[in-house]
Amino acid sequence: MTFYVTTPIFYVNSTPHIGHAYTTIAADVLARHHRQRGEDTFFLTGTDEHGSKIAQVAEAQGLEPREFVDRMAGVWRELPARVNATNDFFIRTTDPGHVAVVQDFVQRMYDAGDVYEGTYSGLYCLGCEAFYSDGELDDGRCPQHGTVPEHFEEKNYFFRLSSYQERLLALYDENPEFVLPRVRYNEARSFIEQGLDDISISRGSQRWGIPVPWDPGQVIYVWVDALINYVSALSYAAGDTDLRPRFWPHVRHLLAKDILKFHCVIWPALLLAAGYDVPRQLFVHGYLLIDDRKISKSVGNVIDPLDLVSVYGVDPVRFFLLRVTPFGQDGSATIGGLHERYERELGNELGNLLSRTTAMIARYRGGRLPAAAWASPLRPALDRLGPEVAGRLDRFDLSGALDEIWSVVRALNRHVEERKPWQLAKAAAHAEELDRTLYDLADGLRVVAVALAPFLPDTAPRVLSGLGQSGDVAWGGVAYGQTVPAAGIEPVAPLFPRIDSPATVG
Ligand code: MSP
Numbered sequence: 001m002t003f004y005v006t007t008p009i010f011y012v013n014s015t016p017h018i019g020h021a022y023t024t025i026a027a028d029v030l031a032r033h034h035r036q037r038g039e040d041t042f043f044l045t046g047t048d049e050h051g052s053k054i055a056q057v058a059e060a061q062g063l064e065p066r067e068f069v070d071r072m073a074g075v076w077r078e079l080p081a082r083v084n085a086t087n088d089f090f091i092r093t094t095d096p097g098h099v100a101v102v103q104d105f106v107q108r109m110y111d112a113g114d115v116y117e118g119t120y121s122g123l124y125c126l127g128c129e130a131f132y133s134d135g136e137l138d139d140g141r142c143p144q145h146g147t148v149p150e151h152f153e154e155k156n157y158f159f160r161l162s163s164y165q166e167r168l169l170a171l172y173d174e175n176p177e178f179v180l181p182r183v184r185y186n187e188a189r190s191f192i193e194q195g196l197d198d199i200s201i202s203r204g205s206q207r208w209g210i211p212v213p214w215d216p217g218q219v220i221y222v223w224v225d226a227l228i229n230y231v232s233a234l235s236y237a238a239g240d241t242d243l244r245p246r247f248w249p250h251v252r253h254l255l256a257k258d259i260l261k262f263h264c265v266i267w268p269a270l271l272l273a274a275g276y277d278v279p280r281q282l283f284v285h286g287y288l289l290i291d292d293r294k295i296s297k298s299v300g301n302v303i304d305p306l307d308l309v310s311v312y313g314v315d316p317v318r319f320f321l322l323r324v325t326p327f328g329q330d331g332s333a334t335i336g337g338l339h340e341r342y343e344r345e346l347g348n349e350l351g352n353l354l355s356r357t358t359a360m361i362a363r364y365r366g367g368r369l370p371a372a373a374w375a376s377p378l379r380p381a382l383d384r385l386g387p388e389v390a391g392r393l394d395r396f397d398l399s400g401a402l403d404e405i406w407s408v409v410r411a412l413n414r415h416v417e418e419r420k421p422w423q424l425a426k427a428a429a430h431a432e433e434l435d436r437t438l439y440d441l442a443d444g445l446r447v448v449a450v451a452l453a454p455f456l457p458d459t460a461p462r463v464l465s466g467l468g469q470s471g472d473v474a475w476g477g478v479a480y481g482q483t484v485p486a487a488g489i490e491p492v493a494p495l496f497p498r499i500d501s502p503a504t505v506g
């Protein structure tokens with residue numbers, strides 16, 4: 001099996017915020033999970049560096065575009081690292097390898113007869129880097145940015161998107177899970193059904209972009225340039241080895257609903273025109289709001305995810321973002337909510353369970369955990385967890401996967417209360433029952449740690465080593481009874497120590 005996952009490539013005119021971290025973390029969970037399943041996995045993220053918006057911001061700062069994007073790419077490169085994302089490559093659209101593939105790609109479209117010259121006259125929103133018709137505006141203003149678009153008229157090259165309507169409809173009809181969730185599939189399909197206009201794919205009035213190969217006086221429209229990153233990165237990410245045959249088209253694109261039309265309508269048509277296969281699947285998630293503010297750079301309320309990470313740690317932030325709202329829907333959250341879940345779920349339900357379990361093994365069994373797998377009542381829930389979580393993640397239901405895992409965490413907590421190991425320890429007659437109870441708690445924690453490893457990559461190995469187990473997180477371990485005998489187990493210090501008061505981040 002082959003699994004290739006992408007995030008959108010982010011504009012470098014602003015700095016990373018928690019909304020970008022959200023998509024990056026989600027993609028990372030999927031990449032880590034598919035690696036656990038032994039699949040051939042590739043995870044791509046990066047930066048979108050061309051276009052007039054970026055050229056303008058550079059100019060406002062008195063910098064050449066190149067100097068500006070080099071500086072900003074350094075800032076963006078830290079985003080995956082700070083949220084512990086394991087991207088296999090970080091693409092910049094100014095990479096020479098990308099530029100070469102973009103030029104080849106549009107040349108193929110041109111050679112296929114899908115590009116023609118025309119005059120564009122219309123309204124353009126710089127924030128979106130997109131054209132709008134009058135009907136798409138709210139009171140003459142951009143629906144996303146609230147700004148008045150500029151009038152724009154020039155010679156451009158156009159792509160015959162209109163001629164792809166039938167092929168796109170067939171693609172959607174043959175593949176009802178091409179776009180998930182269903183509401184986004186319907187939205188994309190209805191765009192196509194309404195009829196598609198040809199789109200301008202070049203700019204004559206700009207310099208900051210990739211030259212059109214057959215007319216170097218024009219540059220390629222930034223969105224066409226950007227979308228091609230998903231293919232171009234594969235051509236040079238591994239040096240001389242072209243990864244395209246290995247990973248294309250086994251790709252799953254993650255994105256939020258703001259850029260649905262570019263990804264779900266325009267991108268497959270561009271690929272067909274250039275002779276590539278369409279992507280395997282696209283998942284469109286919602287917007288996340290924190291403290292009731294839309295955390296998007298265009299609205300100006302920016303929360304730096306790195307601030308939350310430095311207070312709570314990376315794993316709690318990853319956990320919270322994916323747990324707080326069903327993945328796919330819009331959600332709102334508060335920093336107080338993060339604090340509360342940190343204490344209750346991570347601190348008490350998981351951290352405390354490990355501390356108690358290891359303390360009891362240390363105290364009642366001198367730190368020795370014998371192999372004691374038996375026909376435990378916990379076995380069915382632990383054996384079911386692997387297929388259930390994998391099934392959820394196959395449907396991009398990251399929050400549902402966490403729900404499944406957490407129901408096991410809660411079952412383990414109930415198990416301690418019901419079995420009362422501290423009472424069993426009082427009578428030698430209960431020795432076997434005590435062994436079995438301690439084994440089941442340790443095994444349940446081991447299973448939970450392996451299942452949680454993609455979400456909590458730093459915590460999982462701490463749980464496993466606290467229980468005297470290897471750090472192997474292969475997916476086959478998510479089943480009852482694989483805990484091996486161990487000795488020298490000591491009480492594990494709290495995984496999630498108390499933090500005084502909710503952080504204020506602004
Ligand atoms: N450069 C384009 C994408 C080109 S991809 C070929 C772009 N960049 S962006 O910097 O504006 O990033 C938009 C993406 O950031 C969203 O689609 C989403 O993945 C992520 N998010 C930005 N704000 C977000 C929230 N508030 N909530 C959830 N996701 C957020 O568009």
